[in-house]
Amino acid sequence: MTDKTLLSVRDLNAWYDESHILHGVNLEVREGETVTILGRNGMGKTTTLRSIVGILRKRTGTISFDGTDLMNRPLHHTARVGIGFVPEERGIFSTLSVEENLMLPPVVSDTGMTVEEIYQLFPNLKERRNSQGTKLSGGEQQMLAMARMLRTGVKMLLLDEPTEGLAPVIVQRIGEVLQTLKARGMTILLVEQNFRFASKIADRFYVMDHGKVTDGFDLAELPAKMETLHEVLGV
Amino acid sequence: MTEISMTSETRNQTANRVQIALIIALLIALIFAPFVLYPVFLMKVLCFALFASAFNLLLGFTGLLSFGHAAFFGGAAYFTAHAVKEWGFSPEAGILLGVAGAAVMGLVIGFFAIRRQGIYFAMITLALSQMFFFFCLQAEFTKGEDGLQGVPRGHLLGFIDLNEPLNMYFFALGVFVLGVFAVWRIVHSPFGMILRSIRENENRAISLGYSVNLYKLGAFVMSAALAGLAGGLKALVFQFATLTDVAWQMSGEVILMTLLGGIGTIFGPIFGAAFVVTVQNYLSTTGFPVTVLTGLIFIVCVLLFRRGIVGEFNASNLAVKLGLKSPK
Amino acid sequence: MIMIFGIPIQAFLGQLLIGLINGSFYAMLSLGLAIIFGLLRVINFAHGAQYMMGAFAGFLLLSWVGVNYWFALLLAPVIVGLTGIVIERFALRRLYNLDHLYGLLFTFGLALVIEGSFRYFYGTSGQPYETPELLSGGVNLGFMYLPIYRGWVVVASLIVCIGTWLLIEKTKLGSYLRAATENPTLVQSFGINVPFLLTLTYGLGAGLAALAGIMAAPIYQVSPLMGSNLIIVVFAIVVVGGMGSIMGAIVTGYMLGILEGLTKVFYPEASNIVIFVIMAIVLLIRPAGLFGRDA
Numbered sequence A: 001m002t003d004k005t006l007l008s009v010r011d012l013n014a015w016y017d018e019s020h021i022l023h024g025v026n027l028e029v030r031e032g033e034t035v036t037i038l039g040r041n042g043m044g045k046t047t048t049l050r051s052i053v054g055i056l057r058k059r060t061g062t063i064s065f066d067g068t069d070l071m072n073r074p075l076h077h078t079a080r081v082g083i084g085f086v087p088e089e090r091g092i093f094s095t096l097s098v099e100e101n102l103m104l105p106p107v108v109s110d111t112g113m114t115v116e117e118i119y120q121l122f123p124n125l126k127e128r129r130n131s132q133g134t135k136l137s138g139g140e141q142q143m144l145a146m147a148r149m150l151r152t153g154v155k156m157l158l159l160d161e162p163t164e165g166l167a168p169v170i171v172q173r174i175g176e177v178l179q180t181l182k183a184r185g186m187t188i189l190l191v192e193q194n195f196r197f198a199s200k201i202a203d204r205f206y207v208m209d210h211g212k213v214t215d216g217f218d219l220a221e222l223p224a225k226m227e228t229l230h231e232v233l234g235v
Numbered sequence B: 001m002t003e004i005s006m007t008s009e010t011r012n013q014t015a016n017r018v019q020i021a022l023i024i025a026l027l028i029a030l031i032f033a034p035f036v037l038y039p040v041f042l043m044k045v046l047c048f049a050l051f052a053s054a055f056n057l058l059l060g061f062t063g064l065l066s067f068g069h070a071a072f073f074g075g076a077a078y079f080t081a082h083a084v085k086e087w088g089f090s091p092e093a094g095i096l097l098g099v100a101g102a103a104v105m106g107l108v109i110g111f112f113a114i115r116r117q118g119i120y121f122a123m124i125t126l127a128l129s130q131m132f133f134f135f136c137l138q139a140e141f142t143k144g145e146d147g148l149q150g151v152p153r154g155h156l157l158g159f160i161d162l163n164e165p166l167n168m169y170f171f172a173l174g175v176f177v178l179g180v181f182a183v184w185r186i187v188h189s190p191f192g193m194i195l196r197s198i199r200e201n202e203n204r205a206i207s208l209g210y211s212v213n214l215y216k217l218g219a220f221v222m223s224a225a226l227a228g229l230a231g232g233l234k235a236l237v238f239q240f241a242t243l244t245d246v247a248w249q250m251s252g253e254v255i256l257m258t259l260l261g262g263i264g265t266i267f268g269p270i271f272g273a274a275f276v277v278t279v280q281n282y283l284s285t286t287g288f289p290v291t292v293l294t295g296l297i298f299i300v301c302v303l304l305f306r307r308g309i310v311g312e313f314n315a316s317n318l319a320v321k322l323g324l325k326s327p328k
Numbered sequence C: 001m002i003m004i005f006g007i008p009i010q011a012f013l014g015q016l017l018i019g020l021i022n023g024s025f026y027a028m029l030s031l032g033l034a035i036i037f038g039l040l041r042v043i044n045f046a047h048g049a050q051y052m053m054g055a056f057a058g059f060l061l062l063s064w065v066g067v068n069y070w071f072a073l074l075l076a077p078v079i080v081g082l083t084g085i086v087i088e089r090f091a092l093r094r095l096y097n098l099d100h101l102y103g104l105l106f107t108f109g110l111a112l113v114i115e116g117s118f119r120y121f122y123g124t125s126g127q128p129y130e131t132p133e134l135l136s137g138g139v140n141l142g143f144m145y146l147p148i149y150r151g152w153v154v155v156a157s158l159i160v161c162i163g164t165w166l167l168i169e170k171t172k173l174g175s176y177l178r179a180a181t182e183n184p185t186l187v188q189s190f191g192i193n194v195p196f197l198l199t200l201t202y203g204l205g206a207g208l209a210a211l212a213g214i215m216a217a218p219i220y221q222v223s224p225l226m227g228s229n230l231i232i233v234v235f236a237i238v239v240v241g242g243m244g245s246i247m248g249a250i251v252t253g254y255m256l257g258i259l260e261g262l263t264k265v266f267y268p269e270a271s272n273i274v275i276f277v278i279m280a281i282v283l284l285i286r287p288a289g290l291f292g293r294d295a
Helices: A045-053 A075-081 A096-105 A116-119 A123-127 A140-152 A168-183 A195-201 A221-234 B010-037 B041-060 B072-087 B091-113 B118-138 B165-187 B192-198 B202-207 B214-238 B248-261 B268-284 B290-304 B308-316 B318-320 C010-041 C047-065 C067-088 C101-122 C148-170 C174-183 C184-189 C196-215 C230-241 C248-264 C274-285
Strands: A005-016 A019-030 A034-038 A059-063 A083-087 A155-159 A185-192 A202-211 A210-216 C138-140 C145-147
Touching: A005 A045, A005 A185, A019 A034, A019 A045, A019 A059, A019 A185, A019 B072, A034 A045, A045 A059, A045 A083, A045 A155, A045 A185, A075 A083, A075 C184, A083 A140, A096 A116, A096 A140, A096 B118, A096 C174, A116 A123, A116 A140, A123 A140, A123 A168, A123 C248, A140 A155, A140 A168, A168 A185, A168 A195, A185 A195, A195 A221, A202 A221, A210 A221, B010 B041, B010 B165, B041 B214, B041 B248, B041 B268, B041 C184, B072 B091, B072 B118, B072 B248, B091 B118, B091 B214, B091 C274, B118 B248, B118 C101, B118 C184, B118 C230, B118 C274, B165 B214, B192 B202, B192 B214, B202 B214, B248 B268, B248 B308, B248 C067, B268 B290, B268 B308, C010 C047, C010 C148, C010 C174, C010 C230, C010 C274, C047 C067, C047 C101, C047 C148, C047 C184, C047 C196, C047 C230, C067 C196, C101 C230, C138 C148, C145 C148, C148 C174, C148 C196, C148 C248, C174 C184, C174 C196, C174 C230, C184 C196, C248 C274
Parallel strands: A019 A210, A034 A185, A034 A202, A083 A155, A155 A185
Antiparallel strands: A005 A019, A005 A059, A202 A210, C138 C145
């Protein structure tokens, strides 16, 4: 973990059609760290990720990644600057095989894992590599969604609720994968409702409420924050 | 007629008065027009204006694009022509037969087309009306490529000689007003409101418990019948019915008239038809390729001008001042 | 004289061959339409006009520049494909956010412009296009006489169809297309330039239509009207096949061409409407189409 700020978001406002969802979000992620955005449903966490990636285009403010301004860049440039996005719905394509899904996102730098390395990390994907992508279970699809980003060599992963709806065993596995990635120096911005999961891998936390970041703190401050968090998150 | 905006009472009254004034002005213009312009040309405009209005009932208010409306227009033209010429029907009976025939065709084609939605719906209407085209090409009663010629206009109600241009004109005007009034009535009825809700959000209408397919079919049949009214009238005006009336190019033309005039407005199709018929008339004597112009107008309308003439007017500052707004 | 079902076998096989040839064109054209629709969600009404342009490209290349059939087979699709790319890039792409019907209306207007222009310069009668020397003449198979060019058309169309299918189902580019059809936004977020892919796809579709056109030139005459009535039949075929599947479009095209040919043998009056009748039947039994995936 370095002190270099990789992602900087300042005064981000975003709209879905006429609905004003984000009201000036400020956050930053330093190189190598894992940051989690906590918050109840509908508070704008997913919207924030989608705005950073550029899927949501109606936005104002500053989004800067590794020195590059992302605001005016077309959507297909986001990956090229080194951001990988794993959406909530995972986005595994039914008209592609598992291997085709894995190979789909283009490689953007040579820091990515090779296919062999990925298959070593995810042996069950190797086994099912010729199956139709959507024939995998929910947990396996989540693995595939993460695995395919690893091949690309992105510097930062944006993960939207990776553990949602998955069994505890799978959740543990995902946690292991993320730890492996952290060890390799991957920067991660994570949206999670599963507070316990997040607390095991995150270095820092942001709390979002009604389209704004209302709190930010390190892992060390977590015990002190527990009570307020229980209230805010309804956990 | 346009929907009244729901602000203050006086604004309502003004809007109402403006609309009524405009309609009366239009009617007066139409009554005096045959003394200024050729009656046959005007009657052509009236026929196509009615055809386009009928078509708009389906596209503008129900949200269904039919690419085969020529089948109803041309089919009714054939039915009316045949009835009047071969069976000696009176003009009113001939037209009624045309309408009935078109309605039946609407029921059959609509039944198949409604099984799919959106683009597929359009393609099915196109294919089925093309099937009807081939049928007309080969059938005995349509006389194939020659078409039915020399259709007698006869005597309306037994004594009004429709061979007199003015008589025919005012008959046509009457039919036109009746037809457009019917469209207006349907649009502003409870049935019409449901149609519009289907256009806005079909799933929502379904979840509210409406048998959406029945409503769509109903709208389709009504639209077909009114298109048939236009077609039957046209057979009497021009005294012939040919394959051109049932060809897909005719289906395309009525779409253009509606698009250009303004989808989803009552007056739009009327102006659109007037514009297209006038331009075609003007260009027919020159060697200019009308198809190319038609295509260009289509392209321009779709890219830049989707609200059409009346739609743009309704959205303009002038219309806002007058308190007019197109029906939602 | 051998008879089959009460028809002389020569006549029967002759019609069957015609049906197979028509089916070849139906298959190629349905394929192009299905590809464009799959990714762009646009019904390309101009497909028939692009088919006609392909034939004319061949005709003009020959009469103006002396370029023969074999080069035309390559050049015509490229030329027409390029016009498709320009059209998509500057006009069609503005309509993606609107109701899909506007795409249909735009391509309809485009078809009118293209056809009207060619009709203005060339009238409605057809221009002849000579069968290339290598493929002229015929072979006597005993039970029937097979013109070589017609045999070539069947074989070549099969190669084109299967080749396109392989491109889409088995290659990396194909995986981009398939994924973009499912979820274009996500694919873009991976760094794939989906808008460019859409442009290429429209160009590919137009090129396929043009290829069918140049192949059709020696058989049917080169006329400005050659595409317009054909396209409506192809629409019906595509409704029968369902547009979710590339293979479905191909198979349905051949099948219905052959069926049309058979109808011509036994019930000639119905031959131009039989495909529409089948469409009506399929709509009753299986509205999504024989191979359709979306309802």
